[in-house]
Amino acid sequence: MDKKIRSLQYGELEKLLEGIERPGRYVGNEAGISSKGPGWLADMGRGVLVCLAFPDIYEVGMPNLGLQILYDIINGYPCFSAERAYAPWIDFEERLRRTKTALFSLENRIFLDSFDLIGFSLQHELLYTNTLNMLDIGGIEVISGKRGPDAPLVCAGGPAVVNPGPMSRFMDFMVVGDGEEIIIELLKLLQKHKYGDGNKGAFLKDIAKLDGVYVPSEYRFFFYNDGKIKKIEPPLKVKKAVIKDLDSFRIVTRPVIPGIKTVHDRYEVEIMRGCPRGCRFCQAGYIYRPVRKRKAEKLVEQSIEGLANTGYEEISFLSLSASDYSELDSLLKGILEEMKGKNLSISLPSLRLDSFSIGIAELINQGRRPGLTFAPEAGSQRMRDIIKKNITERQIMECIDIAFGSGWEKIKLYFMIGLPGEKEEDILEIAELIKRIAWRARKAMPRSKLKRFYINVSINVFIPKPFTPFQWTAQDAPERFEEKIHLILKNISARYINISWSNPDISRIECALSRGDIRMGKAIEDAWKKGARFDNWNELFNRDAWIDSFKINKIPVEFFTSRKYDTGEILPWDIVDIGIKKRIFLAGYNKALELINIDSQIK
Amino acid sequence: MEIKFRFKFLKEGSSKYLSHLDVISVMTRALRRAGIALKYTEGFNQRPKLSFGPPVPLGIESRAEYCDITVVEDMTDEEFASRANESLIGGIRISAVKQFSGRPASLMSIIDIIDYSIYIGSSYPGREKSLEIIDSACSIVDFKGSIHDTGAGKKSKDGKFWVIKLSGFAGTSENMGMKVFRPVQFVEKFKEIVLYYGLDIERVVKEEAYSLKEGEKLTPFEVL
Known part of the structure; x- marks a missing residue:
C-alpha cells in the first residue's frame, strides 16, 4: 500500500x-x-x-x-x-x-x-x-x-x-x-x-x-427469471451511520474560500439535519432523519467566528425546512445584533412561506426584496393531500397578499408533474393556480410596480426514489411528460410568467439509476464508454449512449422506471437500514393510494 | 473618521487566473478578514467603496494593479498594508500605499500608458536578430499604433531569459485618437513569431501604469 x-x-x-x-x-x-x-x-x-x-x-x-x-x-x-x-x-x-x-x-x-x-x-x-x-x-x-x-x-x-x-x-x-x-x-x-x-x-x-x-x-445478489431479486446473501442489513448530537461537532469556521465565483458564493452553516415533514415524494425528508437541531446560541457564536475568518458578506443557514427550526427567531436576531453595521446579508433557502415567514424574510432582507420562492409542488388540493404537502391555497394566497403588499415583485414557483394518481384535471389546476397567484399578486401590488412583476415557474418531473413512500410507484413515460408540459404551456400565455421544465429523458435515466440494482453497474460503465458524462447538463446529455448501453446489457429501462414495484418484492436497497421501518413507508404509500381511490369512487 | 488610501498590488503566480470580478471579491473578503472597517456605498445593494484601475487581463501577471479605498478607522499606510497582506491569498500582495484627500479623478480615467515585460525562454539572441523579431511583431497590422515604445530587450538578471519591454496605450488613449493595446491578443501573435525563431514566451508581466501629464509619465501615486 x-x-x-x-x-x-x-x-x-x-x-x-x-x-x-x-x-x-x-x-x-x-x-x-x-x-x-x-x-x-x-x-x-x-x-x-x-x-x-x-x-x-x-x-x-x-x-x-x-x-x-x-x-x-x-x-x-x-x-x-x-x-x-x-x-x-x-x-x-x-x-x-x-x-x-x-x-x-x-x-x-x-x-x-x-x-x-x-x-x-x-x-x-x-x-x-x-x-x-x-x-x-x-x-x-x-x-x-x-x-x-x-x-x-x-x-x-x-x-x-x-x-x-x-x-x-x-x-x-x-x-x-x-x-x-x-x-x-x-x-x-x-x-x-x-x-x-x-x-x-x-x-x-x-x-x-x-x-x-x-x-x-x-x-451476493440472486435473481428470479423475471428480473426481481430472489435473495441477498448474507441477509444482514447495513445500518445507517448517525451522529446523535450535531453540537458535538462545531460548524466549519475555517472553510476553503473559492477564488473564483461559484454557484453559491457565501458562508454556509447547517442549522438542522433531517426534516420532520415527510412529504411522500421527498427522499431527503427521510434519509437524513432523525431531526437534529443545533443550538441557536452556539450557532450565533460559531457563525460570528466563521464570518470573521472568511470575510464573507453573506451567510446562508441550511436545513431542509428552516420554518421547523424552533429557534429561528433568536438565531436571526442574534446574528443581526452581532453583525450590526458590518453589512451582512442572510439567506434562508428552505424557508417555507407562510405569514410568519414573510416577517422573517423582511427581517433578514432589511429593505431589499430578492425573489420569493414557493413550492406548492401540485396544483390541486387533492394532489397536495396525496403527496402530503401540507399547504392550502388559502395559506398561499394570504402569503402572496402580505408579500406583494409590502414590496416584493418577483416570485419563483416549483411544481412537480407525473405524481401518483395524477389526472388531466390536476395538470390543468397547476396552470390555474399559477394564474390565480399572478392575479392575486398583481392585485396586492402598488400599481407603480406592476411593470416589474415577474413569475418564474419551474416544473420538475417526478422521480420515485428509494426510501420514500413512493418508492414502489411507477414513473410516467417521457411522452406523457411532454404532453403534460404542453398542456400547462397551452393554458398560460402571460408574458410575465416564465416557465422552465426538466428534461424527461434525463429524469428517466435518473429514475432507472436510483431504483436500479447491481446489474446497473455495467450499463453505467458502457454508457460512460460511449461518451456519457455531465448527464445533468441538458446540452451534454447523451441519450443515445444510455439507450445503446441499456440495449447491449439487456436491461429493460421500463423495469426500473414505468414498473410499479411489488410491495412484497425484495428491493435493491433493502440491504440498507435507513433507520425507518419498511412498514412506515408502506403505511404512507397505502394512505396515498387510499386518497387516490376515494377520489375516483366519488367521480 | 474616514481615510482614503490608494494602493498598488501584485497579482503574480496562479492568481493571474483570477478574473477582475474574482479579484474584487478576493480583495473585499481579505480586507474583511483583516478586520479593516471599510466604507460602504449607500442604498439597498451596499458594496464596499473599492475603485480599481484598468485591470490586467486574465492570464497575465502584474506588478502594478491599483485600487482606491475608503476605510472608516484610523490607521497608517504601513498598518493598512501589513494587515491586508496577512489575509491575502498567494500571489496577491500590496506593495505600496499612499493616503490622499479630496476627490481626484478615478484610476480608471487617468491611466494612459501601461508597460509590459515579455520573458522569452532563451538568452539574448543578439541585437540584429532581436530587432528583426520585434520589428516583425510590431508590424502586425492589428497592433500598429498601439505600442509606442519598445527596445531590443536584454537578458534577465539570472541570465535565463531575454526580456522585452514594451509600452502600450491604455483605454483612455482612445480619446486622444490612439489605438488601445491588447496584450493578450498581442502575446498570441507574438508567440507565433518567436516560435518561428525557435523560441518560446515564458512569462508576461504588467510592470507599471502611467498617467500622461504634459508629456510626462506619472505613476498613479505621483499624480496625487
Missing part, C-alpha cells in the same frame, strides 16, 4: 491551462486550505492521504457543505491529510487526455492514483458517469475488482448511494449516513492496515463490520 507520491509541477500546469476556459477552477489558489504541505508529504511518518472528490465542476462542487465538513475534520488530525478534486470541464479533460496527464488534486497537485483513499461525494445519480470519468482521467481502473494492490481505495457517500447497488461495480466500499464520526474510524483502520499487513482485503473485511459501511464484495 505504501508508494511514492507523484505530483504535477506548477510550470506544467501553466502550459496545460493555455486557452482553457476559467483556468481558476484548476489552480487551487484559495484561502482556508488546511491540507498538509510538501514537507509532510515528503516525510509522512504513519500518514494517510485522502482525496475528497466531487464529480461535478468546481463552481458547483465548492459550495457543497458535506465535503467541507469532512475536509475540516480530516485535516484536524496531524496524521491525516485531505485534498480536493473536482470534475474537469470538457475542454480541460480533452487537454489532460491528449497530453496524457492524470487528473490531480487542487492543493498539492497530487495525481489521483497516488492517494491512499479517494472518497466521492455523490449528491445525485446523474453524477455516476462523471465519477468513472474522474477515476479514469486520474489513471485509476474504474472497476473495483480489477484494481491492483497499489491502486487507491475508492469509496463514495451521499444521498446517491443510499441505494448502493448501481455503484457497487466501481466502489471498494460506500458509506451510508452521517460522515463525521465514521470517517475518522475508517482512516484509523486504514492507517493500521497501510503500515501493518498492507492488505486492502483485510481492511475491507474490518470496516464491513462498522455501522454505515457497505462493502459490495461481501454481498
